[in-house]
Amino acid sequence: MTHAGPGRPRLREPRRPGATARAEILDAAAELFTTRGFASTSTRLIADAVGIRQASLYNHFATKNDILVALLEDTVEPTIEFDAGLDDNHPAAVRLCALAWFDTAQLCAGRWNLGALYLLPEVRTEQFGRFRAEREQLAVRYRDLAAEIVGENDPRAGLPFRLVESAIAIRADDERVDAKLPEMLATASLDVLGVSETAAVKRRARALVIGVPDLSPGR
Template identity: 50%
Template sequence: MLDAAGELFTTCGYAATSTRQIAEAVGMRQASLYHWFRTKDDILEALLSGTVTRPLAWAERLARLPLAPEVRLHALTHLDCRQLWESPWNLGILYLLPEVRTERFARFSRDRDHLRTRYRDLSRAVVEALPPAVPGDFVADPDDEVVFRLTETLPNLRADATGRPDQPLRTADLGLHALGWRGDRTALRAASLAVSRPLAEPVGEDGGAGRSTGR
């Protein structure tokens, strides 16, 4: 059901999609759909939540591992970018819907803010571990949230049919570079992939990696 809704919302538009169309797409009566979701907004919330709850869980697990800050941030960015880039439907583009800015989606907004904070804290740890800057050099400000913002460019790249197959990994590299990290990129990638691969699973229909919707 969520897979059908994700396809319709991202290809036909949220406003133009009805619950009847979603029900018909999965071969059920509209009344049966209401057994699972009371409104179309509930369906949208479930899809959106899947794109942030999984990265938050990854961040929690990465925080418990004895990793250098740049490895932890790179791994989180890569995992998050993968689920935005490889999910069956471009769910991240739904963040831009005006409906999502309303109080109805406050829980999703809070979860997204928590994820933003995770990125900001990890970015700060990376910047603080850098060698002292040479006078006159640019010094990144973690409060600019550059890595979080770079991650959220992937839905737009998908919509424009641009980017590369390895865009998630490239974006993780770019995030560290934007913060001023200039270490061994090959070693960083190897360390990041070593911890992220056990966490990564095939991306599911709700935007989360490998999570069944049960719908």
């Protein structure tokens, strides 16, 4: 995540959520990018929303694009880290369900629907190469897990990733997202692949998502 430097100590009361001035900047930018539009938002507008001088914003981010890079990378990196911690000894269906559950929860948890920014033309530029590579890494992971279930050449292997990212469109239609949406899309990811006994799979996946060992019989 790119920023210009460590910034200066905070000398004011915070106006927005965030433990640091940098976090406040990200929150303000997220709101403006998703409500006003990226092209229509200037660094001055972001600074005004935070209650700091524009020059102070540059202590944390050199450009508006750098802010967008940080926001987008934050939407995929926690899920990549979660997936890296999954034990390969779990069946593919359990790992896929846990991944979809966690990923959807990440897309729904933020105050602003940042996934809606994925298709901005700016994101196709070289500066966003790391984000695009990380998102593709996730897509490949979904396909690989699905292929373990239905076979390498089954066209359904690409569906779970798309189902999870449908959370972005759902949020765009209605910000009051159902709290059960992560579980629903994780279940749909299993159903579309024809997985049977989904209740048992979901129980084990949920334990992985919340960090509680699954001690159920038959593990």
